[in-house]
Amino acid sequence: MSSPSLSSFFAISSDSTFLLIVAGLVTLIYLSARRMFGHDPREPPLAPQSIPLIGHMVGLSKSSFNYYIDLSHKTDAPIFTMTLPGQKMYVVTKPELIQIVQKQHKTLAFPPIEAKFASKVCGASPEAQAILDKNVNGDEGDFGLSMESYTAMRAALKPGSQLDDMNRVMIQEITKSLDMLQPAKGESKRIGMNTWLRDAITTATTRSVYGPMNPYDNKEIADAFWEFEGGLMSILVGFLPSITARKPIAARAKVAKAFEAYFKAGGVKNASVLAQARYQVEVDNNVPLEDIARYEVGGSIAILVNTAPAAFWALFLLHSHPGLLEEIRKEVDAFTETTTENGTTVKTLDITTLKANCPLLLSSYQEVLRYCSMGTSVREVMEDIYLDRWLLKKGAILQMPSRIIHQDASLWGSSVADFNPRRFLPKETKNRPRDVCFRAFGGGKTLCPGRHFATNEVLAVVAIFISRLDMTPVGGAWKFPTTANTNVAAVVMEPDDDIEVEIKARQGFEDTKWVINLDKSDKIFAMVTEDSNEA
Numbered sequence: 120m121s122s123p124s125l126s127s128f129f130a131i132s133s134d135s136t137f138l139l140i141v142a143g144l145v146t147l148i149y150l151s152a153r154r155m156f157g158h159d160p161r162e163p164p165l166a167p168q169s170i171p172l173i174g175h176m177v178g179l180s181k182s183s184f185n186y187y188i189d190l191s192h193k194t195d196a197p198i199f200t201m202t203l204p205g206q207k208m209y210v211v212t213k214p215e216l217i218q219i220v221q222k223q224h225k226t227l228a229f230p231p232i233e234a235k236f237a238s239k240v241c242g243a244s245p246e247a248q249a250i251l252d253k254n255v256n257g258d259e260g261d262f263g264l265s266m267e268s269y270t271a272m273r274a275a276l277k278p279g280s281q282l283d284d285m286n287r288v289m290i291q292e293i294t295k296s297l298d299m300l301q302p303a304k305g306e307s308k309r310i311g312m313n314t315w316l317r318d319a320i321t322t323a324t325t326r327s328v329y330g331p332m333n334p335y336d337n338k339e340i341a342d343a344f345w346e347f348e349g350g351l352m353s354i355l356v357g358f359l360p361s362i363t364a365r366k367p368i369a370a371r372a373k374v375a376k377a378f379e380a381y382f383k384a385g386g387v388k389n390a391s392v393l394a395q396a397r398y399q400v401e402v403d404n405n406v407p408l409e410d411i412a413r414y415e416v417g418g419s420i421a422i423l424v425n426t427a428p429a430a431f432w433a434l435f436l437l438h439s440h441p442g443l444l445e446e447i448r449k450e451v452d453a454f455t456e457t458t459t460e461n462g463t464t465v466k467t468l469d470i471t472t473l474k475a476n477c478p479l480l481l482s483s484y485q486e487v488l489r490y491c492s493m494g495t496s497v498r499e500v501m502e503d504i505y506l507d508r509w510l511l512k513k514g515a516i517l518q519m520p521s522r523i524i525h526q527d528a529s530l531w532g533s534s535v536a537d538f539n540p541r542r543f544l545p546k547e548t549k550n551r552p553r554d555v556c557f558r559a560f561g562g563g564k565t566l567c568p569g570r571h572f573a574t575n576e577v578l579a580v581v582a583i584f585i586s587r588l589d590m591t592p593v594g595g596a597w598k599f600p601t602t603a604n605t606n607v608a609a610v611v612m613e614p615d616d617d618i619e620v621e622i623k624a625r626q627g628f629e630d631t632k633w634v635i636n637l638d639k640s641d642k643i644f645a646m647v648t649e650d651s652n653e654a
């Protein structure tokens with residue numbers, strides 16, 4: 120055999136192998152690109168984009184969540200398709216379709232997305248990620264870290280004695296913060312309204328969740344948490360986060376270390392049932408202690424990030440909306456009990472009865488959430504399925520931005536863009552859409568389990584604050600702050616800049632002593648359809 124023929128054989132053979140590999144790769148790339156960017160006419164209509172391929176990215180970075188509203192007006196469909204580089208996305212715009220999505224929670228699933236988000240946000244080890252991924256969507260039954268954590272959190276946060284225990288600690292702490300804030304008679308103080316609220320709510324919430332050994336009692340740890348929160352976007356989508364998001368990652372590590380020390384010292388033994396139950400589920404699923412601590416930093420996002428801005432907007436809008444503060448003060452004053460103790464007037468406020476006795480306060484709070492929420496419920500399409508008459512492709516992401524629903528004039532009427540504190544009054548039921556259109560707490564299986572606690576906390580802060588203090592903006596007028604830098608995990612808009620305010624003891628109440636009580640919070644305030652069913 121001559122060697123040239125052998126070599127030419129190999130030459131031909133390697134050429135054809137090479138060609139086959141190239142052809143294979145091209146086909147693969149074509150197929151996956153078609154899957155991502157190709158559009159089947161049975162899928163929801165394509166939303167137009169100004170620049171091919173990257174138009175939506177540009178739109179989202181410019182207009183944030185309002186971009187979804189623009190697209191929903193342009194497409195005028197109950198659901199539309201957005202193609203982003205590397206990801207196909209469907210956006211639902213009508214409540215009827217959201218109801219159907221919520222019923223198909225295994226095929227349009229939240230847990231797989233949350234697990235990916237948690238692993239990245241918390242910086243969990245590969246071992247802990249594997250534990251979380253096991254039966255993440257509950258397809259094999261209600262076991263595993265993911266499924267058991269949902270059950271434990273829901274049980275711990277439902278109205279009843281466990282939630283009351285958390286609420287009592289929270290109210291004590293809010294009262295302490297206000298005692299410290301209230302200036303002496305005839306004096307005044309200047310504070311950053313957002314900073315003060317964030318500190319007060321961080322302390323009150325974390326003491327009620329983590330008990331007497333609360334890691335956030337150390338101001339450095341609380342500040343590190345907020346530094347981490349401010350850098351979430353760079354951790355999630357930044358290029359080489361270990362370099363570009365160094366500071367928030369270091370802040371996260373600091374908080375995680377504090378949690379590790381807390382768990383090692385047995386701090387969780389005296390914590391709320393919520394913290395204990397989460398910890399026990401993680402121990403039962405063999406999550407290493409370092410990762411339990413890391414996951415707790417992620418858990419703090421859910422319990423902290425939305426309540427402070429909700430309280431901020433409630434106080435801001437109550438003070439800036441003409442006449443509203445006076446009306447709500449009248450409502451709160453009317454059911455405050457007044458007694459005299461050694462010549463001092465004592466006013467007792469029972470937070471439990473706030474909900475039943477202050478309909479305008481309650482309605483304003485709900486309107487604050489409608490007006491200021493910008494969260495989006497997200498699902499992963501687990502297999503090709505039909506949603507109503509539209510085909511959804513496996514691997515795509517489905518979004519249900521609350522803002523589209525909350526800003527839909529066909530649902531809320533022509534005043535949709537206005538802040539109307541009376542919108543949620545019982546007598547207005549006929550003039551507003553069904554409860555399912557109120558999406559501030561999400562809905563269905565992933566409905567926020569912390570809504571009762573958060574509602575008590577915001578109402579308590581607002582009622583006690585306005586009863587005890589007069590507040591005026593240092594600049595002379597209430598100016599609505601911009602909200603462009605709201606972080607990705609937030610459901611409620613965050614103000615970009617703080618508002619400097621001047622605080623005085625409320626005129627006519629300078630010598631009053633305040634007692635704040637909470638009896639039992641088992642009376643559910645039905646704000647969402649799910650609560651009406653529970654009630």
Ligand code: HEM
Nearest residue numbers: 421422425426429496559560561562565566567569573610
């Ligand atoms: C005004 C304050 C709050 C708002 C507006 C809010 C809103 C939300 C929303 C929209 C979701 C996602 C629901 C979905 O995707 O369908 C959520 C999830 C969650 N929230 Fe809240 N939340 C607030 C306060 C709280 C508090 C104080 C806690 C705990 C004490 C809490 C605990 C949680 C948890 C654990 C989840 C995750 C539930 C899951 O993964 O299924 N939230 N919240």
